[in-house]
Amino acid sequence: MAQVGRGIPRLEARSKVTGRAEYTHNLRLPGMLYAKVFRSTVPHGRIVRIDTSAAAALPGVERVVTGEDIRKVIPEPYYGPAFHDQPILALDKVRHVGEPVAAVVAADPHVAEQAVQLIEAEYEELPAVYDEVEAMTSQAIVHEVLKPAGTFADLKHLAGKTGTNVALDFHLTRGDTDKAFAGADHVFEHTFRSQQALHLAFEPFVAVAEPGDGMVTVHTSNQTPSFVRMEIARLLGWQENQVRVKVPLLGGGFGAKVYVKLEPLVVALALIVRRPVKVALTMEEQFYMITKHPTTFRIKSGVTKDGKITARECEVHWNGGAYADIGPRVCQKSGFTAPGPYDIDHIKIDSYELYTNRTPCGALRGFGIPQLVWAYECHTDIIARELGIDPVEMRRKNILREGRPQATGTKMKDAAIEQVLDALAEQMPWSKPFDRGTGVIRRGRGIAIGFKASISPTTSVAIVNVSADGSASLNMATTDMGQGSDTIMAQIVAEVLDIQAEHVRVMHTDTDITPYDMGTLGSRSTFHMGHAVRLAAEDAKAKLAALAAEAGLPPGTNYPPSEIFVKRYGMRAGNVIGSGTYIPTYQSPDKTTGMSENVTPFWMIGGTGAEIEVDTETGKVRVTRLVNVADCGTPINPRIATTQLSGGATMALGFTLFEDMVLDGGQVTNASLADYKIPGMHDIPPMYNELVDAKQSNGPFGAKGLGESATFGVSPAIANALDDAVGIRLTDLPMTPEAVLRALRAKEGRPLEDDA
Amino acid sequence: MSVARTIHFTLNGRKVSTEIEPHHNLVELLQRFDLFGARESCGQGLCGCCTAVVDGQPVSGCLYFAVMVDGKSVTTVEAFDADGALSKVQQAFIDHGAFQCGFCTPGFVLMTHQLLQDKPNPSDDDIRDYLSGNLCRCAAYPEIIAAVKAAARAGR
Amino acid sequence: MTPFELMEPQTLQEAVGLLDPDDASVRPVAGGTALMLMMKAGVFAPTRLVSLQHIGAQHSEIGVSGAGELRIGAMATLSALERNTKAAEAFPVIARMLPRLSNVRVRNVACVGGALAHGDPHMDLPPVLAALGAKVSIVGPKESRDVAVDELYTGYYETVVGRNELIADVIVPAMQSRKAAYLKITARSADDWPALGVAVALHADGNTLRDVRLVASAATAMVMRLTEAEKILNGASADDATLKRAGDAAVAEAPIIGDIRGSVAYKRELLRVGVGRAVRQALSSRPTH
Missing domain, CATH: 3.30.365.10 (Aldehyde oxidase/xanthine dehydrogenase, molybdopterin binding domain)
Structure with a gap:
């Protein structure tokens, strides 16, 4: 039966209606501490003083951490997908109201919250700019120095304009508009404006970092686990294989939970206190994130x-x-x-x-x-x-x-x-x-x-693992935030392997075993990961055929995979691992x-x-x-x-x-x-x-x-x-x-x- | 000054007791029992993700002092499939694709059970009025309304 | 939230005794929803909360007398009031208002007394009860007193209820042949707090209005009677010109405040049309039994 084109319910439907679905929100680890964030109250200012003494003295407080403390575990604590411009906790300056300035770690989140209220910061306020058009000419400069990240192929040319607020300017010219306007019967000109709005995912940002032996595990509600791994490794100066990122289901994303958000902070805190640390934002705090x-x-x-x-x-x-x-x-x-x-x-x-x-x-x-x-x-x-x-x-x-x-x-x-x-x-x-x-x-x-x-151009990699009983698992870093990617990817695997989609197991992302994906964003998954999954399933299918040939089964006959494994290994044993990588062609503007x-x-x-x-x-x-x-x-x-x-x-x-x-x-x-x-x-x-x-x-x-x-x-x-x-x-x-x-x-x- | 006290209550049909401080809310209390179906999201009783049923009445767990369940009976979404079978409401939600990310779903399921207890054959307006205090950012509202009607037809 | 002491008295008098007239950090808590919101927002950190839970049963009765007077124990939940068929039959305006008051879960927990004592001008119950001419009985350490709901409020989140007083009962006079309506205008999502609330109760003698009680909420810092507009409506017929004059008078007398739901200028226009709409809605409402 054709699996692609079926309107089947989501694979994880049962777990969602019973309240048993796995979200990072639920995660509690033995010995885990909670951190709460102290935030800037001024839109633009130089940090003169941060007084954390009263907070640190509150019974139950494990540690109070400022931007300077972060430097002890991450010397260059700036992150970002386009520019390395965002400090884990504010350093020297604050640039918006709500920017994280300090964090309190405690076993009881209520104590951490109470301690946050005891922190005092003094700022030398700087002129601020809020409007995008005014920012073009404003004397208020948000960043004095710009540091392009150079991570993504399509943003390799990114430089920004030092001494201005322009992070990127893109220009396109085709034909001659001046001449065409002069020759037009009518010329119309209007200006439209749109407002600042919020994703407001119902699972607010949440991440847990768990220090390990020469490695760290990050559990996070994130749409781009592969990037999280890469960026955390870069910040720590570690190899990627020392960073493990685990992402269960997401309680909504809508583009908010892309690249890194809370992950650098929880990692830094966990490395400082050498215990698992969880940061779970409140709904209000989401207004200060993205x-x-x-x-x-x-x-x-x-x-x-x-x-x-x-x-x-x-x-x-x-x-x-x-x-x-x-x-x-x-x-x-x-x-x-x-x-x-x-x-x-x-x-x-x-x-x-x-x-x-x-x-x-x-x-x-x-x-x-x-x-x-x-x-x-x-x-x-x-x-x-x-x-x-x-x-x-x-x-x-x-x-x-x-x-x-x-x-x-x-x-x-x-x-x-x-x-x-x-x-x-x-x-x-x-x-x-x-x-x-x-x-x-x-x-x-x-x-x-x-x-x-x-x-574009972005890469997706998938692995399809066929067990000896013929059941198939899919391993990919595309994360399901409600859009249904787990289900449709299972349908693709099932279509290629000629099995039921409901029988395909889609594993939650764990970068220790999950291959690279650029990210679950921009409506790219069905196309990019869809291809990678198709290729992985086709690879598995070809390998099954090869296994059948090794087992001496005549080509073209339709043996169930479970019989192929038994024929080849003498018992139910072995695996077939198919992999697929997809990157479309592209020419940069x-x-x-x-x-x-x-x-x-x-x-x-x-x-x-x-x-x-x-x-x-x-x-x-x-x-x-x-x-x-x-x-x-x-x-x-x-x-x-x-x-x-x-x-x-x-x-x-x-x-x-x-x-x-x-x-x-x-x-x-x-x-x-x-x-x-x-x-x-x-x-x-x-x-x-x-x-x-x-x-x-x-x-x-x-x-x-x-x-x-x-x-x-x-x-x-x-x-x-x-x-x-x-x-x-x-x-x-x-x-x-x-x-x-x-x-x-x-x-x-x-x-x-x-x-x- | 804050004194933790021992409370006794019925949780999904089982008698339990625990020590709790007065400033903890019902969601935190439920988490102690490894129940995560009620989730604090907006923290203001507006989204319904934290819905739990206390003495037969749905409440917002995020705004409900945990100590107040002393002597009462608390039901969470986890009660419905305790015997392994889904309730008709849960099945209708699956059949009609009445959720996407699923974070708000337990709240909707609990509220729908309650609605159908009060009104076995709700009109569209009844459904909208009753469920208007539950929000779904993925906006599966049309599918939720269809699921509620289907569950009503199936007799919960 | 920060820790605090929780007291659970068994009687109303005991509860009053636990309150402190001079300490704002000691508060009574009934359903607790509104209080918990303030605590979570960090605008209120109690040292002591006096839970009224155990005295609830004695003060949550709802009854309609033979003469049609409605008596509500202050600890009755809003949903208990919603489900009370006698109250709904006698006061259809209350029955129409309740399903759109906040949400089911809040109504299941929040108490009538708390909804009146909180003093938030955006709430739905106070303007409706004020228009109906309801009064509350307030119990203090020494004596109890009656206060009309329209005289309960002195400012934004400010009431005449003392720190060591509690609302014990609400008494709503019989509807008799009155008609009433509550108009709630939201400016954003349908379930937002209102930008304007207008409640009205009146008698209609043929075309002539009398005993009009007109109340504004949400657009003003507190629930308040619009007496100048009432004067225009009393003895007049509800024609377009009268309603417009009443709307203009309401705008002239009401100290409107702007917020994210609308500027002063906008809310003025809402009130200007809201008065007429509320009166018309009352007139077209079905009579009580």
Whole structure:
């Protein structure tokens, strides 16, 4: 029976409904201590003094550790995937409110917490910068010295600009936009902004380090175990085989738990106190770890009178916060798709990653793409309305079709943009008349489409182990955070070996035995690890055939593996180990032009249609229907794939309407689930989800990634629906009721008046 | 000044006792008994990951003083498959794919059991109202509603 | 959280005796949800908590008298009130409000007395009881006294209940032919704390409104009557012009405060339309038995 394409329940389903699923959150080791973190209260300042004496004197406190103490076990305690810019605990300076400054280790976490409150720090405050555009010219410099990490192939050129806040600038030029603007019938220019938001995984960041004999074991809720191993080994100056990283299931990730986060701290603490140490953040502390980039995107288009886009300029400023994390990749990787999935001859892109004095910003379900789609799909809609062209037709006229070059020059392949657009139009249904209402409640509808390149060039390695009874285990460093990777990888193994997917055992990552994977991020796993797993299973299958031949079994006959082992070894004994390694081809964008013949192994396409109701007296927007459509090639598990659509769209709905980290003087004022609201049962509109009938020709069994696709279009689809309903255009996220009412009242010429 | 006291209570049908300090919450108490289905996440009683049932009423374990269960009966998600078989609610959650990362799932399962006890045939509004205090960041809400209805049809 | 002393008195008088009028770090604890939140946030570190758990049974009765008066023991949980069919029949506005008050788990633990004594202006129960003209009986070391719910609050998290006093009972006068509504406007997720709460109770003589009690919450630092707006509504008919004037009057008299759920200017507009919406909702509500 075909295993790929089956909508089977998740392999770990039973453990999840019984409360017995294994998360790092649950882990307790004999002799384990707990650490709590003392954090900066100023956004930017020189550390004058840290007084830990009262904390250290509190009964039950094992140790109080500052940045200088960390140096005793890790002389150069700076980490990061793009720049080695982030100290394990602050050294010399603090760069954002909430930055870890000291840690208290105790057997009782309540004692550690109490001791943290006894620590006092004195800072010499420095001027701070919070806005990404101001950061370009600000005299407040967040990092005086920049240290590129040089870890990843696609970021080898990274240097930063010393004496500025620019961590990375990416530029792309194709054709001549100035000339094209001069010759265009119309030129439109708008600026859109998006807010700082949070992943808010329900299993907050948690890690445990366990010192061993010449080695250390790190148990962590992390999406990139192989990188953790590499980075911890680098920090310690050890060999990779001295660092063991174990990752069970994750209670959510969404791009937060990538690269290293708490791991350097727990390792340093465990080596200092020579006991296992656990750090488990509270929900509030998650607001100081990693967030979604705020952006300012100025977009300018030249258009013919019948709506063909001839030129587009994109200037994107990414607010990276105090430490680069993976922001530079967001800036570049997403930056080159800033003009949208449109066929435009003349393109100019300037994308800047800026340091500011905010919580660091990294990847959040879309790697920057939702911020870009927010701008280009609002812009596209405004142009269509101004020119009197139907928004669907406007897009149809301009979308990139198979074989046409995207901004980088890479020719589109297996990108079902038109199909996604058609499916949206059909399911809305766009051609049917729509009642916009006349009273207090008005109605509107809108659509948006977006696309994304995959992370490249990245490597995945997998091992398939067939035991003598014929049962198979899969060993890989892809981590399951709810997206269902364990299940679909098991389906791939089962398909190749012709067994039941439910019978494949997927081992939790343990880098002592698990081979390398670049990371579970950017919707790359199905494609990259999917291939590696397929190759590993095929290797195992070939080795089984070889074993059968050694055993003297005639070729071509279909002996069950268990019989092959018995024939070969005289009893049930032995193993067959298949391995597979996959890395796609890639050409880095040219440093000056940004051009590349082969910038991604596949494209992800996502589109959203929204119907809304607007209460014109309160500004409240109620989404009454969402249509989520994506191209994920041929899904390995259609059921799990569909839940990725509704899940992604719902998350994006929160970012669209209310999720917002509110900043006051550098301090997040709503750092809790009571004050930072996320969508619940009452916020979910009826949803229609569709995966278009497509095939990724170079993908494993025709499949490609999907985890982020449904997030692309939600914000602009709702903004476009708002314009459709009441004729107002919001350019900032989130679109709160207050923002809507203010825009409505401004349009009516009686703006809301604030007190002086 | 803080005095640990001995409390006696029924945990998933078994009489137990332990020493606990007044500033510990119910989630911490359950962890002592190696029960990890109730998890502290938001710490504010809003997400429902820490749901436990005390004397037949679901409560937020993260906001419930552990000493207050003295003399009471506590049920956690681990009670449902004590005999090895899943409850109908649990089976419906699996059948309908009503979770992704699974961190919030025990809370939803416990609340659904309670809902169906109060209202064996809940309407969509009943389900939304009753479960609105449980959040799922993976947003498996449509599948959860379908699972609750299926469990109701199956008679829990 | 830091350690503290926990006392578990058996009677109300014993509990009152354990409280300290001069020490803010000594507090009574009923359900404990709100208190625990403050302790976790580090804004409250008690030295002593006086648990009311063991006196709960004597003070958690809920009853509706023959005349229709509702009496609630302060230790009754919100879910006990929610499930009380007599109370629900006699006071539909309470029955409609409770399923959307916080969540099931909080309602199972939080007590009516605690919900009134906490003084958080965002809570749902105080404005509704204030509009209904409810009063509480407060027990102190020497004597007990009655205070109207709309006079309970003196500021943000501030009440007239002394540090060594406890709310023992809540008395809600009969609905008779009154109608009532509670309008809760959230600005973010549906289950957020409200940006504005408006509660109203009134009599309708044909088209004429009388005995209007109008209460604002959440947008103001404390639950408060909107007496100027009431004056406009009393004796008038609920037409568009009157409701608009009442809304304007409410905005003029209410000291609105801004927060992350809305600026002062925005909440003013919510109140302006909220008054009329609440009155209309009350008028269209089904009458009591």
